[in-house]
Amino acid sequence: MDVETILITGANGQIGSVLTTALRSKFPDKTILATDIREPAKADGDFMLLDVLDREAIRKAVADKNVRQIYHLAAILSAKGEEAPLRTWDINMEGLFNILEVARESHVERVFFPSSIAVFGPEAQKQHTPQNENLTPRTVYGISKVAGENWCQYYHDRYGLDVRSVRYPGIIGHQSLPGGGTTDYAVEIFHEAIKTGKYECFLHADTCLPMMFMDDAIRATIEIMEADIHDVKIHTSYNLAAMSFTPEQLAAEIKKILPAFEIQYKADHREKIARSWPESIDDQDARSDWGWQEEYDIELLTETMIRELQPKISV
Ligand code: SER
Numbered sequence: 001m002d003v004e005t006i007l008i009t010g011a012n013g014q015i016g017s018v019l020t021t022a023l024r025s026k027f028p029d030k031t032i033l034a035t036d037i038r039e040p041a042k043a044d045g046d047f048m049l050l051d052v053l054d055r056e057a058i059r060k061a062v063a064d065k066n067v068r069q070i071y072h073l074a075a076i077l078s079a080k081g082e083e084a085p086l087r088t089w090d091i092n093m094e095g096l097f098n099i100l101e102v103a104r105e106s107h108v109e110r111v112f113f114p115s116s117i118a119v120f121g122p123e124a125q126k127q128h129t130p131q132n133e134n135l136t137p138r139t140v141y142g143i144s145k146v147a148g149e150n151w152c153q154y155y156h157d158r159y160g161l162d163v164r165s166v167r168y169p170g171i172i173g174h175q176s177l178p179g180g181g182t183t184d185y186a187v188e189i190f191h192e193a194i195k196t197g198k199y200e201c202f203l204h205a206d207t208c209l210p211m212m213f214m215d216d217a218i219r220a221t222i223e224i225m226e227a228d229i230h231d232v233k234i235h236t237s238y239n240l241a242a243m244s245f246t247p248e249q250l251a252a253e254i255k256k257i258l259p260a261f262e263i264q265y266k267a268d269h270r271e272k273i274a275r276s277w278p279e280s281i282d283d284q285d286a287r288s289d290w291g292w293q294e295e296y297d298i299e300l301l302t303e304t305m306i307r308e309l310q311p312k313i314s315v
Contacts, residue, residue, distance in 0.1 A: 002066040005031040009052050009099070010074030012036040014178040014187075015114070015171060015217065019071060020045070022218045033065055036074070052095035058102045069225065071112040072099045078118050079270050080180025081141040092144035096151065104159045112225050113152050113165040115237035117210055118142035118182075122276045129278035131239045131285050138276045149236040156235040164224045165237035169244075169281065172301060173214025174308035182273045186211055186250060190305045193254050193261045194313045202268045205248040208279040212242040213296035213304070220292055227290040234285060241281035242294035243301070253302040 006023055010016045011034035020034045024045055034040065035050035050057055052074045061067065074095055081088035096113065103111050120129055121136030135146045145167075152163040170183025177191075178184040185201050186209075192199040212220075220240055224232065251263040286292035296304070 003029070003031050004068045005033050005065040006069045006071070007033045007035060007061065007065070007067045008071045008073060009035050009050065009095070010072075011047070012038060012040050013073055014173070014176045015168075015214075015221075016071075016073040018173060018175045018214055019073070019218055019221060021175075022222065026222065031065065033061070033067070035061070052098055053091065055098040055102065058098050059106070062102050062106050062108060067106075067108055069110045069112075070099055070103060070108055071221070071225075072096065073114055075114070075144070076141065077179065077181040078116075078139045078141040078273055079182050079184075081139060081144075082269070082273075085140040088140045089144055092141070093147060096148050100151065100155045100161065100163070104155060104161050109162060110225060111152075111161065111163045112221060113148060113163055113237070114221075115145045115149050115165050115167040116142070117167055117169050117277050117281065119146045119149065119167060119237070120276075120278050124278055126279045128280055128282040129239070130282050131234070139273055152237070153235040162229060163235065164227075164232055166220055166224060166240040166286065167237050167281070168217060169210035169212045169241060171212055171214055171217045172305065174305050174312075175214060182270045182277075183209055183211065185247060189247070189250060189254065189263070190309055191313065193258055194306065194309050197258070197260050198262045198264070199251075200264045200266050201247045202266065202270050203247050203274050204267050204271055205265050206246050207271060207274045208244055208246045209274055209277060210241050210244045210279070210281045212240070212294065213301045216242050216294045216296050220286075223292065224286075224290055231290045233289050238286040238289075238292075239281050239283040240286050240292065241283040242296060243298050244280040245298050250298065250302070253298055254306070257302065257306050
């Protein structure tokens with residue numbers, strides 16, 4: 001029997017790069033095939049150039065490599081997506097359709113699709129936003145995630161494809177940098193605090209958003225993919241939460257460890273996007289259906305980020 005392969009799209013990205021490493025250590029007997037449209041800075045395992053807009057190339061990779069699972073992470077995020085709405089729609093939707101189509105016609109058993117708090121719009125309940133809230137997103141990224149969630153449900157119901165999904169909050173990790181998101185400030189702030197002792201934040205001091213430490217996000221991703229099929233009851237996407245905070249609250253945590261740290265606020269276009277999203281999320285279904293439980297709060301996240309980044313960032 002050929003070795004089974006797990007394929008990751010967008011594997012050079014903020015989540016993809018960390019997920020690839022985590023899957024390699026969890027499944028040493030499987031091939032973990034990282035793919036992206038660009039070569040990685042450093043490859044430490046199987047890597048293939050793959051454009052998610054090229055269905056034929058995806059089909060070939062799936063057939064040649066005995067791919068059984070796909071984590072489809074390639075997408076354009078919220079802030080960057082606004083620069084080129086139609087291009088973002090094409091990449092986010094065509095990419096997903098290509099993955100879903102190849103998966104349903106092949107031996108792929110399971111697909112992961114990342115959704116986001118960006119599916120919610122300004123009309124949604126701000127605090128403890130429920131799973132089944134009306135979805136009225138204002139960014140092209142959010143619109144593509146709502147459509148993507150519904151298509152995932154469609155492929156599940158119509159073709160029996162096992163697609164699993166969570167709505168990620170902002171993800172903060174020391175292993176990688178985000179690119180083009182509205183929650184990116186919460187990673188940049190740590191790099192600047194260590195490098196220069198200062199940070200100019202592109203959101204207002206009191207703009208509260210749901211956030212999660214990278215290790216929790218990776219664990220949630222693998223846990224939902226490894227959950228018993230009967231425990232995964234929502235086939236659009238699960239609300240997922242860990243903590244919520246404002247830039248001011250995060251800066252105060254950083255100051256506890258780096259007392260000289262200074263923050264200034266100069267909100268830009270991303271403020272409007274952030275204000276259209278929930279402040280906190282009700283993720284009771286993820287907790288009761290497949291046992292979700294976060295490990296990191298703002299304090300542990302801050303300590304860990306500074307401890308891990310300090311030696312890496314030369315002053
Ligand atoms: N972190 C993402 C963004 O800011 C939200 O899913 O775009």
